[in-house]
Amino acid sequence: MSLNRRKIVQLSLSIIIVILISNIYLANSQLLLLSRPIHGVWGNIRTASYTSMSIKLEGLLSPVRVYYDSYGVPYIEADNYRDLAIVFGYIQARDRLFQMDLARRAASGRLSEIFGSDFIEMDKFYRIIGMHRTAEETIKYLEESPNYGFIIEYLDAYTLGVNKYIQEAITNNQLPVEYKLLGIEPEPWTPADSLVIGKLVGWGLSGGFRDLELKSFLDANGYEALIELDLLNRSLNTPILAEYQTGQAEITVLTSDIPGDDTNEILELYYEAMSIARLLVGPGLSNNWVISGNLTDNGYPILANDPHLSLQAPPVWYEATLIIPGQLAVRGVTFPGIPFIIIGRNQHLAWGFTNVGADVIDFYYYRWEDGKYLLIDKYISPRSVTEDIRVKTKDGYDIVPFKVNYTVHGPLYEYNGTRYAVRWTGMQVTLELLAFYYFNKAKNIYEFIYGQKFFGVPAQNAVIADDDGNIAYYPAGLYPIRSVLPTYSVSGKRIINYGFLPFNGSRGEGEWMGYIPFEDIPHVINPEQGFIVTANNRIVGGDYPYYLTWSWSDRYRHDRIKRLILNILSEEGAIGVEDIARIQGDIHSYAAEIILPLLIDQVNTAQLSSYSYEAYNLLVQWDYEMKSDLVAPSIYITWLYNVIKSLLGDEYEAAGIEDVTFLPLETLEWILKRAAEGDPDMHKWIDTDLSELITTALEDSVELLREGYGDNIDQWIWGEVSKYSISHPLGTFLDWLNYPDYPGQGGPFTVNVAVLSLTPPSYTVSTGPSIRFIVELGPESTSLLILPGGNNGNPFSPNYYDQLETYLNVGYKEAFIPGDLDELYDVVVRLVFYG
């Protein structure tokens, strides 16, 4: 080959190789975007580093100052509500945009647009529930209302701020890493998006398809369970208010047949769809309590709250301080996307919530003929709404039209010919945003309670304390009153279906005739006892005239907190903030204190292997502390799980119920106690000899732990067997987005709760205190707050999980409200926004 030809070949080859590889590279748009060292994911290292500066934000009437402390908590000081809302929107989006976006998409049934067809069934579910439609209706209602224009203005201003950030982030390539990784951009925010996020939280805390789950359980196992397992009376549960009687419920009862349509397949779909709500919210258990100044060290009330929601990266809550000098100074947490503080304190009072768990979702079935449903005496065609679901494909989007049918009661959930209309209190215009507005600016408990009149969904146990020394408990919310209730004959007794089972809509059963009047909702102001504790347990005893729910959470956390408060008061005479912090961190299992002796009594030690005997002895000697360095909690939880599986596993399976904790732990306690007393009704639930069942369950548990953690029993410590493994929604694919793992402590029924994903012999803590919050009112006021992670959603930010270790050690940081921003001593970034 001549020299020239060789040169030509060499040059041509070089160019061809470059073009070929460049083409492969350019064809992969994701690779193209990920390879950018300045404008790609790497660039978010820069955006995570906030520096003091002035930022132009069109629309502001006056300059707004935003100071960030070292925990990434913003303090926003504006001259008026409009400016405050604009900047709060901008700041929230800057810190948590992807989380806001994901929540609004999930609630509106629009996840397939970014994740593809795997999410289509989930999207259909949320299209049926129709939170986005209700949110739009609420906006329209607020716009047309002569009284609530200021809320719409505030919401519009917040939306403006969010959109300013979105626009800026797109222009400057500063979108959160999740967008860069997924190769997508956010759409503009709308006022309805903020409402739809509130609806999603409300839905997640409203109990879901519990009526259908119960029906399925009873269909498979007999309606006698309602009586035999004490499901309706829940006599072991402790009421928050020991004595309470008010109001008069008027009901009509009619004899009815037990509802017939099979629900198993519907439940399967439901569980899949609810996974996103569970991911965002969790089961919604919580503790709060308030103590009068008569019982505290400094003579002023103390309030504590730890709402138990899903633990995730970033946390479900966002912390902020909002200040309008002379008008507003409030600090606390909100769900990203919502423009007010939801749990927190201002200069005059503090408040906290736990979920009531009221039965606010009903199901209706009908007689159908030619596509029409029977309503009393005539057949009616369902009304329908058709929406297009955009489903992401390789080349763009497919459009999937989806029709939602409605009866007079609500949207129809349909599968294979089984149809139920769903009615939920959240499917109508509700004004929680207005309630938050009043909470944030309330000057005493009475102004707060006035705001609660606007609070609809989900009903919340509010505890409130003000610096005048008042304390109060008011579980405000919408509680439906049903008329024309069906009665069933069960074991010779009449059972009235108050709303815990589906209604025959064709017969006019279960129509909602209104809601429990606000004044009739059980409440107390300045109780004689001097304190109020709530932990999702029942509100009142059986003499209260209205039906609230049957599925109260177990009493164990409530009773433990109450016992600890009474112990401290009897030993020390008064209670202080440090005592309250100790209670929030308590990992003594009161449930184990009750259940474990019942189990131990039944063990036939002669049948135990040497390993099981050693495990048994550890349990006998255990002090019920769920400490991470102890072995006993691992054996106890695994044993408890196996006992429940052995007792009720077949019953759950026959009913298509996935969650083995569907029935409360008090049901197990009921069965064990009754069985020990020789109650013949319990034979049906215990297929075999109880002692044999419990002994075998212990043997199986020990085997499971041996398989998982080896023969050395000392290695089965709770901190190894259970883990805090807090993950990001995209963390399955990108581990670096997840928080680091930490050893577990506490358990599903301890005050410092650790709700576990039950995958023995290892357990992941999926839900826990989503904040820990303590306020001592008075002139020397103390506020403490901690998040299970960090306030910033950018994984490159030092505030991504800077609070996590402190949280796990039950430590706190101060949550101080400055009278003026210049009083702040921990400022790391100063921003000034101007118009």
Added chain:
Amino acid sequence: MVKPEAIRYLVGIIAGMLVYIMIVYINMAGWETLIGSLAAGAVASLYPKSAKKAIASGVASPLLGIISIIIYYSIINLYGVKILFSTGLILYIPIITSLIFGSFGAMVVYSIRQFLS
């Protein structure tokens, strides 16, 4: 004594690095890494007299550019850079892409130089 030839290499590599940084700083909807690395490699390979040295210079200049960017990020957010080093592919993709295209830029320019000589 530093050889003048080494200084010429160094000048070429640094010039390439500066070209790389300037181009990747411009938002070109994802094309900037490709163009920046090709240009950096091309500039760095203007002097070297062998193919190996040209490609080595073409790789070195975007590498220095990347290192400079990481140093800059470390100054403003050291924590963020620590996290970056735990991200696996997210860390490697910009580096590997830049190095590959830097070497291509050098390869093409060196071939053109050979062709013209």
